[in-house]
Amino acid sequence: MSFTTLGLSPDLLKILSNQNFALPTPIQEKAIPAILNRQDVLGIAKTGSGKTASYVLPILMNLQKAAELKNRHVHVLVLVPTRELAEQVKAVFQAFSKGLAVPVKTTAVFGGVSINPQMTALQNVNVLVATPGRLLDLVDSNAVHLGSIETLVLDEADKMLNLGFKDEVDRIISLLPVKRQNILLSATLNADLRLIHQVLLTDPEVIVIESEEASLAQIKQVAYIVSDEKKGPFLRYLINHHEMKQVLIFASAVHTADAIVNKLRKNNFDAKAIHSKKSQGARTETLYLFKSGKLRILVATDLMGRGIDINELPFVVNYELPRSPKDYIHRIGRTGRAGSIGEAISLVSPDELSHFEVIQKKMGKEVELIDSGSVLK
The missing domain is CATH 3.40.50.300 (P-loop containing nucleotide triphosphate hydrolases)
Incomplete structure (x- = not known):
């Protein structure tokens, strides 16, 4: 039609x-x-x-x-x-x-x-x-x-x-x-x-x-078991290893989003946060920079993520898992859009493993789970 x-x-x-x-x-x-x-x-x-x-x-x-x-x-x-x-x-x-x-x-x-x-x-x-x-x-x-x-x-x-x-x-x-x-x-x-x-x-x-299941077929999903204290260094490793030119990172809280950005910037990564505590002007500018490809890394909370619509976003990273399996699907659905292939990476702490099992069950799809320690050896 x-x-x-x-x-x-x-x-x-x-x-x-x-x-x-x-x-x-x-x-x-x-x-x-x-x-x-x-x-x-x-x-x-x-x-x-x-x-x-x-x-x-x-x-x-x-x-x-x-x-x-x-x-x-x-x-x-x-x-x-x-x-x-x-x-x-x-x-x-x-x-x-x-x-x-x-x-x-x-x-x-x-x-x-x-x-x-x-x-x-x-x-x-x-x-x-x-x-x-x-x-x-x-x-x-x-x-x-x-x-x-x-x-x-x-x-x-x-x-x-x-x-x-x-x-x-x-x-x-x-x-x-x-x-x-x-x-x-x-x-x-x-x-x-x-x-x-x-x-x-x-x-x-x-x-x-x-169509959610069909859209998930366009997204390569992988998860890494990594302790909370090692998530920051491992995130930076992933960005470098995958040569991520554009990546959306999800955090579950405002203070976590800001902390991620601060660490990334201290390590010379171009990153900004978007969340409810930012002024409207700052949020609009940050979103424009990211959508236009002038900002490499955007860290967002779940609510702000709903305004991010990019046809060919190559990477989404869950720094923390969301509480709701539906929010997980929404997050990773930012990539793999309009027929393009995307990659969704989740950093799962040992305490989050049981919750991640629930997410996979609700999603109806098993995600490859890798020990981060074996990757860094």
């Missing part, structure tokens, strides 16, 4: 061609026609499967048909859990909007930065991408009104509910028109998501893309 069969306009097809989008992904094949038909949609597919474009393209198409687009109210609201994802979604809307017959203005609002420039940027906005807390700040300041929302998108809904945004999301939904299109997208379907699905969606098109 090609994009030409999905009901998109010639303008959007031309934009897709110019950006080298050849074939739709499975989630795009199913979601685009449903959203074009103004159906509610529940889409479950892993991160990196093309979920963002699956709703951006048909929403832009529907906006092209909207005669009332010229008014000053927001038509589309996209709720996301993190600032990084807000910027990423905004960038996708803007990239696909260039050259459309009817101009579409998209902006993103999120906390951690001054609210005043965001208030100014809201003028004549058609698509608003927002984190829940900052959106409610703007609502309370009468800077934005949600009475004209025609389409609501909850992106990364599983993470949003896990992070405790449920009360804020409930309040936002209470401010929206009853008659609207709802699009709920998630990497997983858990109990909280089933509940909000039942409340929010009306006769939805349910799309479940079971």
